[in-house]
Amino acid sequence: MAQVKQYPFDEIEPKWQKHWQDIKLFSCDVSKTKDKYYCLVMFPYPSGALHVGHGRNYILGDCVTRYKIMQGANVLSPIGWDAFGLPAENTAIKGKLHPKKSTEDNIKIMKKQLHRWGIGYDWDREITSCYPDYYKWTQWIFLKLYEKRLAYKKKAAVNWCPSCQTVLANEQVVGVRCERCDTKVGEKDLEQWFFKITDYAQRLLDDISKLEHWPERVKIMQTNWIGKSTGVQIDFPVVDSDIVLTCYTTRVDTIFGATYMVLAPSHPRIRDLIKDSPDKEKIYSFIKKVKAQNKQERASVEIEKEGIFTQRYVINPANKRKIPLWLANYVLVEYGTGAVIAVPAHDQRDFEFAKKYNLPIEIVIQPPASSRQPPEELEEAYEGDGIQVNSVQFDGLDNRTAMEKIADWMEDIKIGRRTVHFKLRDWLISRQRYWGAPIPVIYCEKCGTVPVPEKDLPVLLPENIKFKPYGKSPLADCKEFINTKCPKCKGKAKREIDTMDTFVDSSWYYLRYLSAHDDTKAFDSKLVNKWLPVDQYIGGVEHAILHLLYSRFIAKVLFDLGYTSFGEPFSRLFTQGMIIKNGAKMSKSKGNVVSPDELIKKYGVDTVRLYTLFIGPPERDAEWNDRAVEGSYRFLGRVWRLAEQVKNQSSVVSRQSPETSHLTRKIHQTIKKVTDDIEGGFKFNTAISAIMELVNDSYIALDENQDPSTIKEAAKMVILLLSPFTPHICEQLWQNLGNTESIFKQRWPKFDKDLIQEEQLTIPVQINGKLRSKVIVPADIDEEALKEKVFQDKIVKKWIGDKKYKKVIVVPKHLVNIVV
RNA sequence: GCCGGGAUGCUGAAAUUGGUAUACAGUAUGGAUUUAAAAUCCAUUGGAGCUUAGCUCCGUGUGGGUUCGAGUCCCACUCCCGGCACCA
DSSP: OOOSOSSOHHHHHHHHHHHHHHTTTTOOOTTOOTTEEEEEEOOOOOOSSOOHHHHHHHHHHHHHHHHHHHTTOEEEOOOEEOOOSHHHHHHHHHHOOOHHHHHHHHHHHHHHHHHHTTOOOOGGGOEETTSHHHHHHHHHHHHHHHHTTOEEEEEEEEEEETTTTEEEOGGGEETTEETTTOOBOEEEEEEEEEEOGGGGHHHHHHGGGGOTBSOHHHHHHHHHHHOEEEEEEEEEEBTTSSOEEEEEESOGGGGGGOOEEEEOTTOTTHHHHHTTOTTHHHHHHHHHHHHHSOHHHHHHSOOOOOEEEEEEEEEETTTTEEEEEEEETTOOTTSTTSEEEEOTTTOHHHHHHHHHHTOOOOOOEEOOGGGOOOGGGOSSOOOSOOEEOSOGGGTTSBHHHHHHHHHHHHHHTTSEEEEEEESOOOEEOEESOSSSOBOOEEEETTTEEEEOOGGGOOOOOOSSOOOOSSSSOGGGGOHHHHEEEOTTTOOEEEEOOOEEOHHHHTTSHHHHGGGTTOSSOSSOHHHHHHHOSBSEEEEEGGGTTHHHHHHHHHHHHHHHTTSOSOSOSBSBEEEEOOEEETTEEOOGGGTOOOOHHHHHHHHOHHHHHHHHHHSSOTTSOEEOOGGGHHHHHHHHHHHHHHHHHHHHHTTSOOOOOSSOOHHHHHHHHHHHHHHHHHHTTOOHHHHHHHHHHHHHHHHHHHHTTOOHHHHHHHHHHHHHHHTTTSHHHHHHHHHHTTOOSOGGGSOOOOOOGGGSSOSEEEEEEEETTEEEEEEEEETTOOHHHHHHHHHHOHHHHHHHTTOOOSEEEEETTTEEEEEO
16 A cells, blocks of 8 residues: 655645646647647537446546647647437436436536546536537537438337437447347337438448558447448349339349349238238238347347248249248348348258258259269258359359450349348437437428428427436427417427437537537538648547448438538547456446546545556557556656756766767657657557556666766656656656746757667677677678678577588578577 | 468567567566565576586477578468358
């Protein structure tokens, strides 16, 4: 336990935090765009007190901000609150505290914490998404999408969370459970508002390649989420009927091997197809059985494939063959057309199904000769490439070529057409909830759906409301809200009672910061075009898909509407890892939350910041270790004492050392290392270890009574280099060294190229690849001189003896290897 | 199953991207200082062996390969963590 204070952190921290406020260190004049730098952290949801895991995000952002300020950039570092959302409403239902109140309380707590952490923001630009001056413009965004026909309403089977009493987007269901409250999700049919993000699927996919400075893993996740596939839609006429069933396949080369067709049990045409079937009852009970298994359950377990014959046949238009029509549980109605053409020889699922129900298997792609088998001996489907067989005019082609030729042929004779398919689905934005931005739409008996005119925004959320544990949205009972006049005919009309998904709020907030209090428009196009895209966006990897994809989508819509001149909102993205405690993500429910407040009280905030940064590479998850915090605390004590010592020595007249000392070189090497580590991508952990080395070397120099002015210079550099990480102690020490201006008005130090190399090098000498000796040589030695030196070495002579060497490999400045 | 990421001391982790593996910390042990403790400072802290001022081998999940030289590159595999999942 640290019972003796290393340095008076409790005095200096509040002092400097106040000072930064007084000199308005972080307020940004956005009219000046020279050297602009927009550093953005994902705005937090006000959930209550922050833990050290949250802290990582803000500390990283703060380090970048302070570093860039010292680089001379005009830095915009804003903050706000993603303040709408379910938890506040759930609290209201349980605790009778109004969401507005609880949200404001939480914001107060978190704001205090951010200040206490010493995180620098331009607080004049603070935004809160649940206030009318913000959500007015969220509603405006909705109207713009509506005008562009990118917002539409449709009835859809949606995920229904019985606990939250709200609809969840497919994307928000985790396993079979609600992302937020972990309740098992059911299904319900409702009229819902959607944003047509699928219209942008291709562009969202294409532009991923423009995101040079995004983590590879995030780009891959988004690519997979959009899930593009190209294939062919083929029409299959049903025998003795005028129904035509359309199938989608990505393997049109296997079409001649189709031996049956399968429909999803909820395919819309089933009723028509089986209305005269003798097995009608059996089929209906099968459908009922499959529908009882919800989608997630069907997917999560490797359940047995089951199916039933419909007693109907379809014609394969490629070869006019009559094939049976089945229903099966492994086909999903949500994907493709809900109808699958089954090729058991070349699709494993079809293969298993065919084996079970004794359906024929026919090979149409011949694998390499070695692995050929007759169909009845196959143990699994062959899904690889090969040569076409049994495919009439396409026999002998390789299947990749055949795929194109067959598609051409089908388009020619009009039995099929090429199509592109995306997994991405439209963004469901309706929430049957109170605590969100009301959807600005009015329903009139005469005029139908009428958008609220822009001049009537915002549609205010009524504050006097009753909260009910279940049932309809609280807005449904609020007559003053619902009853209104039609903007068109002035007749009686009702308001939409759904509110918007909070991802809508967060899909455009980064534009609002530039003109946070402008009540005439959502954002200032001129400013936004100068300041965007965001130079550095920092947030948790959990937002890798939803938030980041929606923001990209909205940015593109606003670009298309001519409001902005950029198609991508964030040019550089950093996703930090989670802080783990006892092997799990910190959460209140798991009871493993580490509160920063106590640690800050005990060690000071700089220690907590330093440890958070030193714990490991920021993009990786890291296990929090309370005891290890003390190491960071001790280090800051060492820095403090070093600065105190050089301060006292400052009066000593420095004697010029004839040669550049080791410490001088170390200073410049450290400046280079720290600068490179920050620029090269958030490698704060190694930057800090380099500073630690410089401190250690300074103490050694002190012990050896080396030139005090050099040691003082080293201490000065330690303070400067450390200042983005531990700003409070650095400010104080900077002042102690006799400076009157804030350290953040200082320029980031530059290193001297000539001094970053050692004057002497220790070159390892290998013989046949094994380390045998080391020679010390001048740093600027040339290859020949180095060789000579090596062969004079006693140990080398001993190893080689009289033997002739075959060759000598010299890696300049690195090593010499002699092959004997 | 597929797609990502990873595996290095007792622990968190470094390694100039193919060039002295384990930097910087943490932990532990011993010592100095102290009436005592805390704090501070010093030493040791991958393994084995030896003829122990030191030296020699082995050692980066496993097995192979390329190379003068591999934690790093190639092939095959095992395990762990994320994401997706009967996607036609």
